[in-house]
Amino acid sequence: MTMSEVKVIVRRNRPGTKGAEFCKWPEEPFEEMDSTLAVQQDPSNITAILTPPETQDEEVWKYEHLRQFCMELNGLAVKLQSECFPETCNQMTATEQWIFLCAAHKSPKECPAIDYTRHTLDARRLFTQQVSIRESSLGKLGSVCRRVYRIFSHAYFHHKTLFDDFEASSHLCRRFTSFVMKYNLMSRDNLIVPNMEDGAITTTTTTTTDAAPVATETTTKVTPPTGNTTESEA
């Protein structure tokens, strides 16, 4: 048969695949993709990825994205394993200034960077217990983002080449930055990896902030808005 002579590349790990063969297939160029999955396969098209379908519930949308981020971050974690050892990076640092605690334990503690990464990504209870999004768990998205972001920042500041390599193919940090900015899940000032989004880093000076006081410059005292409907979720 003529068909059999053409080598079909099956991009799939069959049961029993040897370790050496695992995921060992050539990347498919974007132009050659003809399935609908093509849309999903272009990681650089961040706006398209982050635009929710019309009828999508926003909270579920955010939640699912975060879950996706954690899944894809496993790629970075695997790469980090070859370079980031408990002996060399014995703390979760991002720049020399900040050392973070690992929140995945019964009480937070200092873990080596690679353990922090693994613990944070493995903290399944953040996700599994909620099938439908309860109102109460919404506040947690922000804290998950904060913790996950530190993996990016650690990789950036301490394993730069590895990070650049990963970022070039996945655009994950860029996407994550736009995601948290879009939904206002983190403070701009905490996004310390530079040049990720229309200048997230440039705002460290925070000079823009005092431009919008609630009250006018008169000396009358400012009463808190009791309704607090419009402001808080700006």
Add this chain to the structure above:
Amino acid sequence: MDGDSINSPDRNGISKIRDLIRRQRQESDGGCDESSELDFLYDDADNYTNEISELYSYTEVPEFRKNLAAYDAVMERWGIPLQWQRLSPEVRKSVILRLLNHFELSSKTLRAEAARAILYVAQGCWSEVQSEQEQQQWTRYNVTLLLKNGIFQAVVDLLCLEIESGPMAVRKPAVSLADSAELRVIFSILYTIVETIRTKSDDDTEEFEEQRKAFKAEIAQPVRDELLAVKLLNMVIKFCGGSAPHFPIKKVLLLLWKVVLFSLGGTCELRELKTKYRELAGLAPMKEDTLEVSRNMRAASPPASATDLLDAQNERRNIRPLRRSLMKQTSLDESAALDLEMGDQMEEEMKEIEERRAMEESGELPQPPSPRPMTPVPAKNKGLPWTPKVRQKDLDAFLENSRMKFVGFPIQGDRDTLAGLPAPIHEGVKVLKQHIYVSLSEWQMTREEELWRCPLSMKESDTDSPAHGVEALYAAMLPNLPQYIIALLKILLAAAPTSKSKSESINIMADVLPEEMPMTVVQSMKLGIDVARHKEIIVKSISAIILLLLKHTKINHVYQFEFISQHLVFANCIPLVLKFFNQNITAYITAKNTIALADFPSCVLGEPPELTPESLELGEPQVYCWRNLFACINLLRILNKLTKWKHSRIMMLVVFKSAPILKRSLRVKQPLLQLYILKLLKMQTKYLGRQWRKANMKTMSAIYQKVRHRLTDDWAYGNDLDARPWDFQAEECALRAAVDRFNSRRYGEPSKILPDFEPVDHCITSVLGRPVHLTNTFREYYEVWLEQEVFKNPVNWDEVLSCPGYF
């Protein structure tokens, strides 16, 4: 009344003595005006301002500045203008998120600084406000903002961290305020958030309401597989165990109380739940609500004391026939009054009494021959505040007794046949049936028995275990419940005003005492007030926590309630409460351990006040101390809950000589408090003897007037002391067995309860794969066994198949 007594020289002398005694008593009571009733409204908690200010002790006042300093330092470092009120909402949010990031830093100082800054924000950024009201508004606004950005969870995480890594390693001889600095900041943030969200206000927006609901759900959810309430209870155990003497126990207890109150609900929710569960169980709706009814009650007049004894003697000498007729009169009226409308009557009666009083005071009314104050005039339509109740048990006993008397043999389980019984008995049964009231507990107990008897055919439905926060809390508390109870009672004992501070095993003062002891007189006066206030607040929160747990579990499932209450009894709660009341309770209730100037937020608004002996006294004068009265009522309610229908525990009340203690407490003129005391007295009058009853007729009539009647209950005259020997052990053991059965059925492992009904494993591999342990003896003599049992006994296996019995 003196005008009358002048006539006879003999009585004149008596009245002089009486006056003297009365005056002395007034002085010893701290000058409390006896004739005025306390204008006190019982509620789940005091008003918001007081509840917040009680969070901070006066020695903590200097720390408010530290919070401000931390906030200023952070804002300056980030180059953000200091005025919170001027910031745009986005910037505020960004500040909060940045502070949140700092919570997870490894550096302790940075974390502490961020926590202090957050606390300052939660306190309403007080340096920018002018008035207390404004401060509250800003607190409300800021707290919603904090909550929305997940601060609460983050602070709970921080709490976990601090619990683990406190300054425990350093064992110092004297623990002071400084040792708990970080923990106190954390607790202050948590408490401010919980209390602010919990408190309802008139101008709550719909959004706020939503947020409250969401937060209520959140707080009842386990964090890191542990409920917040249970985490706090564990802290209490640790504190009592002595391994963490630096825990700020007052704040822990306050937060625990508020978390339980908020997540489970207070009086309102309790009433709703009870109504709902009664409906689900198919029981008639509740008749009255205790708190509602008692709100319309009047306090009893000054009760029996030395003066009363004199009165009683007088009466016996002079007007005995009159009194007897009076009593007959009222008891006759009872049945007639029952069917009438209660509300109108009450009002009328009150008016009448009030008028009479006014006239009496101005001396217009012709005095009755006896100089006794408030001699009950035979009232025309005397109404009682409660509709009487009858238990099914009582009706059965009544029927059985009458049948034995008139027919000669009992009919088990029959409640309708009246054959052979005279007409008055018919009527009696009719009245009893009218007032039958099946309590939720009785229903739950019978239901539990059924469930136990038919473990396979009957399953628990939703009506049996309604999904409510109590269920989760109880299940989580169950493994350590006795320890929790003991710990709470230990602290209560240490905080009781009568206990001596020297012999205490636990030091509850660690979070008031400053590092350096006061030097001046004013300072030590202030510290004295602070310490007393600290104790009062601890008593208040513990009493509220226990009462809430009891009330909620009682509605949820009576055996949960019995489990807790039995542990309370075993931990000597009954004598402890009695000991608490065995002090000058009027003085306790009127105690004024408050320095208005040092209360938050007044202490930070405006100029720091100069403390002088005079300024300690400043503030609104008050007739009573809200928290102390509240605590007293709670403790009495707990005592009532523990002893109701429990013969053996009522006997404990008698054995510990509670009657004089309780009677003395009746001097506090607050209807609700008196009601609970009277209830406690009522259940033990039977055992107090004729002499006591004779000497305390006034208390007896107060009981008659104010406590619900049980129709066949002969509480006042019955003398069945010999009929029911006091067998504490047996009763408690029977209860214990029922409770254990319930606990193991509902919370234990299913395989342990019904081993016979477990599915049999008939997969060959798994059965053969199971490890079999052989004894050493068997191993040693294995060959002998093989020889004797297997080889020597030929087995005809075919017979097994042909035997019909096996398959």
